[in-house]
Amino acid sequence: MPHPLLLRRLRAVHATPDATEVSLEVDALRGVQLGIMPGWLTGEPPLEQGIETQMPNLPTLELPDADVTPYTLRVSAPTPSVLRLTVAPAGHPVLEDDGTGMGIVVDPAPDATALAVEEVEGEVVVSTGEARLRVGRAPFSLAVEDATGRPVLRSAHRLRQVAGLMTAPTVVADDAGLTLNLEIAPGEDVLGFGEQFGRLAKQGQRLVLRSEDACGTGTGLAYKPVPVWHSSVGYSAFVNTGAVLTADVGHERPSVLGLTVADEVLDLYLVVGGTPKERLTEYTALTGRGEVPPLWAFGYWMGRCRYHDRPEMLEVADTMRRHEVPLDVLHLDPDWLVVDRLNCDFIWNETRFGDRRAFVEALAERGVRLSVWELPYLDPVSPRFAEAEEKGYLVRHTDGTLAGIRKTPTPDGRMRALVDFTNPEARAWWQEMHEPFLADGVAVFKTDFGEALPDDVALFDGTPPQYAHNLYPLVYNRTVSDVIGRATGRAPLVWGRSGWAGSHRYPGQWGGDAESTVAGMQATVRGGLSYAVSAPGLWSHDIGGFFGPELTPGLYVRWTQLGAFSPLMRAHGLRPREPWAFGDEALDAARHWVRLRYAMLPTLWQVAHESLAHGWPVLRPLGLEFPDDPVAQSVDDVFMVGSDLLVVPVFDDGTAPVRRRFYVPAGTWRELDGEGSFTGPGFHEVEVRLDEMPVLVRAGAVLPRVEVGPDVRSTDDLVDRPWTLHAYGDVAEGPRRFVGFDGSPVELGLDGAVRHG
Structure with a gap:
């Protein structure tokens, strides 16, 4: 110009x-x-x-x-x-x-x-x-x-x-x-712009919305920026x-x-006009909504970068059972590949993991499902690289040369090519390579990376170069989500890192590579809240953070508590994240919070159905539920799960009791399982031991729960168990309607309900 x-x-x-x-x-x-x-x-x-x-x-x-x-x-x-x-x-x-x-x-x-x-x-x-x-x-x-x-x-x-x-x-x-x-009007708060790890209220910030391999949550970059924002003015x-x-x-x-x-x-x-929730409903009417994944997706996931072979993973599953910690999903990072350094060609490593179907069945005998890692890049040494290049399945620059990933380093200095998912044949080729895995019982794919497309590319469908980079994560995750849905006949689920506007249609996403520090945990919560109002649906994080200083037992417990009330719950990192790796005190605390997660699954199940039906997030900032509260708009150290649960993460890495000050919106709030009561709007301060995290329930709420004891191995053991209603404060009489674990309507009366306050 x-x-x-x-x-x-x-x-x-x-x-x-x-x-x-x-x-x-x-x-x-x-x-x-x-x-x-x-x-x-x-x-x-x-x-x-x-x-x-x-x-x-x-x-x-x-x-x-x-x-x-x-x-x-x-x-x-x-x-x-x-x-x-x-x-x-x-x-x-x-x-x-x-x-x-x-x-x-x-x-x-x-x-x-x-x-x-x-x-x-x-x-x-x-x-x-x-x-x-x-x-x-x-x-x-x-x-x-x-x-x-x-x-x-x-x-x-x-x-x-x-x-x-x-x-x-x-x-x-x-x-x-x-x-x-x-x-910007006086007193106006601006929220959103995707998974941003700074303060929830964006005043004073300058944000560049470009999907990047952020290399953490403290670099100022974003894995999942989204050009969606909300103003408190209306x-x-x-x-x-x-x-x-x-x-x-x-x-x-x-x-x-x-x-x-x-x-x-x-x-x-x-x-x-309307409330923020009503505006999200309007937004997702335009851009679509995700489906509620199977019940097992809401159970406890365990992973590590990396489990190296079949015996190691089976031993983790067996040890979880010995310690009576429920588990639904074990995640397998790139060691399942023969060529595994920033490459995915779907060639299963039988030397390390044996026959794939037999491995999946061995996990299933323990009540565990398998999650498998992938990324959309190909190493030139892969046996499938030549086929992909010859058939035109790889992204090229505008000058016709083969494009390689940018900004994400490679361990050997070789380029890595990118699959062009705008090419229908390339998309079908990629999907076909997933099908044998799904046929063997693989439950979910972790769609890692996707942020490294260069700017000067000529995609097959003619997408202009200035749009290609940020749209690439969207078409990548859509490609994998679609094949999972088609091959399994159920609501698909991916575990995606990169994203853009529309990515909420393909649950779930996680917060990337957080540092194993209190700052990393705090940034994770802020990123989830910011993403919630921009791409509403199912979002989660790596319990314990992915990298950094040696994770302390105290921070591991505090992060596990956060995970227990997150939309999805997965522990993962460069080093062990199994609860017994942090000592007996941490193991006891983690076991309690994982079991509480399973006990609360009937409630989380209701929130997920409500959220995805209306285009709302499961994890919500206070301002989404209390839009007329000027303080709530910018609060980013607590969150709601649905409309009735207020969760107060404890940002600390020690094991001694700590004081936690937090804001409570208008109304009366009762402890989930205690006798305490809090009145808002206002700030409160409590002392919390290592095994405690404040979880409050809005007075008048009725929450369904299920009994979870040492015999519960996974969500499979909960499907036929009866639910118990928990009533908080004065509640209206009459039966309550819920969505059962099988998707059918359930009506329960308050007779026999557990009364809190």
């Missing part, structure tokens, strides 16, 4: 005959900056720009030419409360796209709504009845109101520096891409793109949310 352009004047308005789409012609003018002070100038008369011409030290202003470049703002309403705003150069192909072109939106118009258009002096008003867009004529500006007429969003065009120069024009197009500047938003998006949330300019898409177009969906 020869020079920056600022969208400045609304010139004309056109509506389709059925009023489902409105196109607004906008004049873009050249913009310049003085260089000696912040602010923008165009070729418009100074007074029209708001310049303070009486400033005594105003420098001489050389205005640029006022030549016009035509742009278009297209407005539609996929539902009554969702406005789609597409900004692009006039005639750009995106203006004809129904929204599904990126593969993120799956239903472009769940409830397409006609638009009412009113042209008045100074602005054009486009309305659905539930959402209203006001477009300023000159200067071009945007403002959005909810059904009551309350403003929820406004472009930052009003903001100036001392000489009156614009500091945040509504839309700027330059070499960086297209930037939309929004005004809207949620989604940029439908694969391009890198930079979100400056009051970092450079304190009152500006600047959104820069590394593209020449902006495809923005605004969900207006």
Whole structure:
């Protein structure tokens, strides 16, 4: 682009005959900056720009030419409360796209709504009845109101520096891409943007949304960024793109949310009004929802990088039984491959693990299922590399040369090629290699990596290079999820590290390679909460962290407690994560919390069904359940599981009792299994021993549980066991309806319920 352009004047308005789409012609003018002070100038008369011409030290202003470049703002309403705003150069192909072109939106118009258009002096008003867009004529500006007429969003065009120069024009197009500047209202909290490991409320942060091999949770990078955010003022938003998006949330300019898409177009969906949960329902109506995986997925998973052979893994399963710790899944990292260093070619290592079906059956005899690692890269020394290259299954650069992974180092210096999942034949080839594993009883695949696609690639389906990198994790996980569903006939489950918008359709995901420190645990919780409001569904983490200083027994227990109330529960790391590896005290505590997890599975099962049916996360920040509580919006050291459970992780790596201060929202809250009671809103402080973690229940809740003793080996032992209702505080009488473990409805009365308080 020869020079920056600022969208400045609304010139004309056109509506389709059925009023489902409105196109607004906008004049873009050249913009310049003085260089000696912040602010923008165009070729418009100074007074029209708001310049303070009486400033005594105003420098001489050389205005640029006022030549016009035509742009278009297209407005539609996929539902009554969702406005789609597409900004692009006039005639750009995106203006004809129904929204599904990126593969993120799956239903472009769940409830397409006609638009009412009113042209008045100074602005054009486009309305659905539930959402209203006001477009300023000159200067071009945007403002959005909810059904009551309350403003929820406004472009930052009003903001100036001392000489009156614009500091945040509504839309700027330059070499960086297209930037939309929004005004941050007083007291407004902004949350989201995917799995970000910093503070939940993003004020003051500058986030670059590009899926990266983050090498931990403390590097400032993200495995699963998502261009979705929520404002406490009353809207949620989604940029439908694969391009890198930079979100400056009051970092450079304190009152500006600047959104820069590394593209020449902006495809923005605004969900207006309602609660955050209702807005997530609207968002997932557009982008799809996942399915509830089988019950065993909610049991305890155990892994290590690495188990080296069959006897070692069987011994782990047997030792879990000897210590009477329930276990449902054992995970096998890359040692199952013959060529296993950043390579996956599905050639099973019989030397280490023997016959695959026999190995799966040996685990099954112990009540355990097998999870298997994979990544989408191929080593040139693999016997399958030549076949993949010859058939055109590998990603190539725009110059036709074979592409190799970037930023993720290889142990031998050789390149690693990437499978091109946009090629239907390559996708089928990859899926076919999964089928024998699934036929032998492999339960789940850990879809590791996927963040290393180079920028200058020519994918088979023609996906433009600027979109390819961030969309690659989406098509990778979709490929594996689809074959699992097709081959097993059940709800599929992957365990994915990389992600982008839409990845929530393919549960589950985990928080990547956290450090085995208190800081790593804290970052993990923050990442999960941030991901929850951006990609709602099933998310988890590696209990104990993946790498770093030697994991202490105290931190292992504290992380296990966190895992017991996470959507999925898996222990994994570079070194042993089995509970007996940390001493008898840690073993006793871990056993208790794993058993409590199994006892609470009837409740977790209800939350999972409710969440995935409505497009909500299982693990939720307080603000999602208490949107009118200004304190709850930014709390990121506790979380909700569903609507009734408040979990207070203990961030400590010692074994001595510690004091824990935490926030409780409005209402009365009772201890899950104790006698304590807490009233909110307000902060409370308690002392917790190593074997304790505060778990509170909202008064009035009724939670189903199942009895778990030493005889429970896995979820298979729970399927036919009766449930007991636990009632907290004063509860309404009458039967309660639940979803049974077999998916059928269950009705239980309160007779015989365990009463708490």
